[in-house]
Amino acid sequence: MIKVEGLTKRYARTVAVDDISFEIAKGQIVGFLGPNGAGKTTTMRVLTCFLPPSAGTAKVAGFDVLKNPIEVKRRIGYLPETPPVYPEMEVDEYLTFVGRLKGIGKGELPKRISEVCERCAIGDVRKRLVGKLSKGYRQRVGLAQAIMHNPDVLILDEPTAGLDPKQIIETRELIKGLAGSHTIILSTHILPEVEQTCEQVIIIAKGRLVATDSVSNLTNRLRGSETVAVEVEARDGVLDPVAVRQRLEKVPGVSRVLVKDAHDKRQGFEVESLKGCSVRPELARAVVEAGWNLNELRPMALSLEEIFLQLTSPEQEAAAGGAK
Amino acid sequence: MKNVWIICRKELKSYFVSPIAYGLMAFFAAISGYFFYIATAIFVTRGIESQMMGRGMPMDLNEWIVRPLLMNVSVIGLFLIPMITMRLFAEEKRSGTIELLATSPVRDMEIILGKWFAALVMYACILGISLLNLSLLFVYGKPDWKPILIGYLGLLLQGGCLLAIGTFISTTTRNQIIAGVATFAVCLLLWVFDWVTAYEMATWAKVMGYMSVVTHFETFAKGVLDSKDVIFYLSMIFFGLFLTSRSMESLRWRS
Numbered sequence: 306m307i308k309v310e311g312l313t314k315r316y317a318r319t320v321a322v323d324d325i326s327f328e329i330a331k332g333q334i335v336g337f338l339g340p341n342g343a344g345k346t347t348t349m350r351v352l353t354c355f356l357p358p359s360a361g362t363a364k365v366a367g368f369d370v371l372k373n374p375i376e377v378k379r380r381i382g383y384l385p386e387t388p389p390v391y392p393e394m395e396v397d398e399y400l401t402f403v404g405r406l407k408g409i410g411k412g413e414l415p416k417r418i419s420e421v422c423e424r425c426a427i428g429d430v431r432k433r434l435v436g437k438l439s440k441g442y443r444q445r446v447g448l449a450q451a452i453m454h455n456p457d458v459l460i461l462d463e464p465t466a467g468l469d470p471k472q473i474i475e476t477r478e479l480i481k482g483l484a485g486s487h488t489i490i491l492s493t494h495i496l497p498e499v500e501q502t503c504e505q506v507i508i509i510a511k512g513r514l515v516a517t518d519s520v521s522n523l524t525n526r527l528r529g530s531e532t533v534a535v536e537v538e539a540r541d542g543v544l545d546p547v548a549v550r551q552r553l554e555k556v557p558g559v560s561r562v563l564v565k566d567a568h569d570k571r572q573g574f575e576v577e578s579l580k581g582c583s584v585r586p587e588l589a590r591a592v593v594e595a596g597w598n599l600n601e602l603r604p605m606a607l608s609l610e611e612i613f614l615q616l617t618s619p620e621q622e623a624a625a626g627g628a629k
Numbered sequence: 630m631k632n633v634w635i636i637c638r639k640e641l642k643s644y645f646v647s648p649i650a651y652g653l654m655a656f657f658a659a660i661s662g663y664f665f666y667i668a669t670a671i672f673v674t675r676g677i678e679s680q681m682m683g684r685g686m687p688m689d690l691n692e693w694i695v696r697p698l699l700m701n702v703s704v705i706g707l708f709l710i711p712m713i714t715m716r717l718f719a720e721e722k723r724s725g726t727i728e729l730l731a732t733s734p735v736r737d738m739e740i741i742l743g744k745w746f747a748a749l750v751m752y753a754c755i756l757g758i759s760l761l762n763l764s765l766l767f768v769y770g771k772p773d774w775k776p777i778l779i780g781y782l783g784l785l786l787q788g789g790c791l792l793a794i795g796t797f798i799s800t801t802t803r804n805q806i807i808a809g810v811a812t813f814a815v816c817l818l819l820w821v822f823d824w825v826t827a828y829e830m831a832t833w834a835k836v837m838g839y840m841s842v843v844t845h846f847e848t849f850a851k852g853v854l855d856s857k858d859v860i861f862y863l864s865m866i867f868f869g870l871f872l873t874s875r876s877m878e879s880l881r882w883r884s
Contacts, residue, residue, distance in 0.1 A: 353732040356881055378734040389729035391639075393646050405635045406733045450729070 306331040306458060306488045307352065311361035314347050321347040323512040324361070329505070331457075334484045336499035336506045336520075337492040338613065344512040345492040346386065349460050352490070353383045365458055379408065382456035382487075386463050388447025392436025396427060396446055399435055400453060407454035417453065425449040425479065441472035448476070452483065459489045465498060477502050496613055508613065533585060534565075535574045536601035537592055544572050549597065556591050558584045571600060632735040636743025637750070640717070644751050649716075653709055653751075658758045664701045665762040668694045690772040691852065695763065699780040699850040702759055703843060706752070706788055707816040713751050714795025715809035717744045718877075722803040731881070741873045745789075745796050752788045756781065776852020783849020786862035787842050791816055793869025800876040819843075 307329040314322040322344040329335050339345050350356040351363050354374040362369060368376040391399060400418045409417055422428045425445045430438060435446060444464065451459055464480065465473045481502055483489060493499060499506055500520060508515040537549050546564050549572065553562045558578045565573035578584040585602055592599045644650045672693045679688070721727040730740050760781075766772045795812040802808050823841035825834045838844060842865070845858040 350728075353728075355728055355731050375734050375736070378732055381732065383728070383732045385725055385728045387725045389724075389726040391643065391724075391726060393643055398642075402635070402639050403729070403733075406632070406730075406735060408734055 306333075306366060307490070308364045309348075309352070309361070310363075312348065312351060312358050312363055313360040314344070314351060314356065315359040321512055322351070322509075325509065325512075325514045326361075327507055327514065327517050329488060329490065331488055332485055333505050334480070334489045334491065334503045336503035337490055337509070338494070338496070338499055338506055339492075339509040339515075340494060343509045345509065346462055347512075348509070349383070349462050349490065349492060352458075353381055353460055354378055355383075379454070380457045382451035382454065382459045384447045384451040384459075384461045384464060386466065388443050389450070390435045390443060390446055392434065394435055395432055396422075396435055396438075397431045399446065400449060403450045404453050409454055417455075421449045421453055424452070424482075426475070441468050441475075444468060444472070444476065445479075448479065452487070455486075457488060459483065459487045461489065461491045463492055463494075465493070465495065473498075531578050531584075532605040533576045533578065533588065534601060534603045534605050535576055535588060535592070535599070536571055537574065538571045538598040538600050540596060540598055544570060544597065546572050549574065549592075549595075552591055552595050553588065556584055556587045558587070573601075575605070632739040633743040633746065636730075636735070636740055637747040640744050640747030641750060644713075644747070649712065650751060650754070653712055654755055654758055657705065657709060657755045660705055661698070661702055661759040662762060665694070665698055665759070668697050690766055690770050691776050694766060695772060695777055695780065696850050696852075698759070698762070699784065700847070702756065703784060703787055703846045703850070704820065706756075706784065707791065707820055708813070709752070709755060710788065710791045710795050710816055711809040711812035713748050714792055714799050714812055715805045716799070717748060717796050718799040719802055719805045719808045722800075722880075723805075737874055737877045738870075741796065741870055741877065745793055745870060745873075748792045748796065749785070749789050752792060753785060756784055756788070773852070779852050779854050780849050782854070783846050783858070786849075786859065786866075787846050790842060790862045790865035790869065791819070793866045793873070794819075797869050797872040797876060800873055800880065 307327075309328070310326045312322055312325045313320065325344075325348060337345050337348070347356065351358050351370060352365060354370045354377050357371055362371075364370070365377045366380050368380070370377050391402075394402070397418065400421065401414060404414045404417060405411075418431075419428075422431055425448050427442060427445050427449060430442055430446075435443065438446065444467075448461070448464065451461070461480065465476050468476060477498065480489060480491065491498075491503065503520060505517070505519050507517045535553070537544065544567075546567065550562045550564060553559060553574060553576055556576075559576055560579055561577040563575040563577075565575055567573070576584070576588060585604070589599055589602055672688065672690070675693070676688055718727070721730065731737075763772075763777060767774075791812075794815055795808075798812045798815065799805075799808040802811075819840065819842045821841070823838040823844045826838035839861075842862075845861050848855045848858050
């Protein structure tokens with residue numbers, strides 16, 4: 306649906322986006338992740354034909370953003386960071402204007418507006434001035450604007466920025482509900498949002514593409530070392546954490562053992578091992594053979610948060626490049 | 630074409646929901662009414678004077694009232710136009726709604742034409758108020774309506790040309806005030822350009838005199854439709870709108 310190749314955008318002095326390539330299949334929700342100033346908005350603006358690329362190509366549904374901007378714009382719904390609303394208009398009036406602008410015929414417009422208002426839960430403010438609405442409502446009006454012409458592709462620039470927690474959840478649900486019929490790109494710097502809503506992640510930092518993969522793959526791939534949480538309980542008497550630690554460290558493949566929190570007779574550990582060697586059976590045997598109870602043995606997934614920090618902090622860039 | 634109309638309607642609405650339209654109309658009504666009153670008063674006193682001196686020469690309403698009034702209105706227009714055009718693009722740039730327009734399936738030129746045309750309609754509505762004054766002349770006398778028509782056509786052409794320039798200036802900034810002040814400065818310059826011809830006969834002075842928008846209006850005020858002046862205004866309108874489209878394009882490359 307969306308194909309970006311070698312996309313570069315230079316401003317007068319800075320390079321905002323540097324040689325980015327990715328592809329997005331139809332019907333996916335993709336999280337566009339990066340710290341502030343990474344080039345998320347710029348990339349989105351290129352995709353929506355708001356800015357022309359300095360080099361490289363971007364295609365939406367097979368149409369080039371430079372050669373066929375009108376066709377691309379017909380297929381794209383865009384919600385910029387600040388919803389592009391006119392405060393002096395009523396919600397209905399605004400959506401009518403947008404609908405007409407996007408080429409919806411006069412006849413089907415009222416029906417479409419009702420549908421969109423219901424979908425975005427703004428039915429109760431249709432006769433209110435946009436300028437008098439709260440931030441959450443305004444955001445939803447912006448979203449309504451973006452889906453007005455039922456576009457194939459939805460591009461949402463930080464759709465939950467500045468909303469209260471309840472509104473954030475509602476907006477996320479709304480976006481999830483739109484998936485399937487639309488291909489959605491959603492930019493954010495809030496990680497849980499990506500974990501909760503997206504299937505695919507594109508991470509960029511300083512204008513460069515750092516990683517692009519599905520959320521689960523990315524988590525797996527970036528585990529240079531695997532971590533296992535182990536909880537050991539003494540069968541009788543008091544457990545000596547040091548003894549357990551020494552025993553666990555002897556298991557082949559284990560690189561490090563961390564002593565975690567203790568609950569009277571139970572004691573948690575985090576065992577790091579090299580990637581690829583499964584140490585869990587050996588760990589279990591070691592614990593049992595030493596005469597302790599094994600309460601828990603659980604592989605720990607890296608949260609997206611950790612991955613993100615790993616990928617985007619400067620000292621980790623080389624490592625991330627290697628992982629790619 | 631349909632898109633031009635959609636944009637134009639939206640702009641007109643936002644003129645008329647804000648106090649700008651009514652403020653400008655009120656301002657214009659007061660000042661053009663004042664000029665009309667002065668011109669009529671002069672006409673009446675002159676008429677009485679000449680009758681007392683026994684010269685019952687019929688005086689021409691068009692020459693004594695309509696022409697000075699139109700000349701004054703053309704100058705008042707210079708003050709109104711910056712207020713009409715300053716918000717056109719500057720406001721959209723400031724509030725970010727320009728992103729909506731620029732990412733909708735419409736051409737830049739359609740956006741520009743829509744906005745310019747809305748400004749022109751707004752200007753025409755303001756000018757329309759002065760027709761109320763002139764209609765009094767038709768009630769009490771018999772002025773020739775054709776020169777009046779040509780005069781108003783001239784006002785619209787002159788307005789259209791300055792509005793196009795104002796629209797261009799509005800795309801260059803996100804600050805309405807700056808757009809307004811700059812447009813006002815340019816309008817003023819285009820008005821006083823021909824003053825150099827009063828003392829200087831060199832070619833450059835003639836060129837400057839030619840560039841003055843008010844000089845070209847004089848023939849219209851006289852009720853003469855001269856193709857030379859029509860072409861001047863039309864080419865200025867095209868030039869202004871062309872600059873606007875270039876400016877919008879460069880906006881995308883720079884921003």
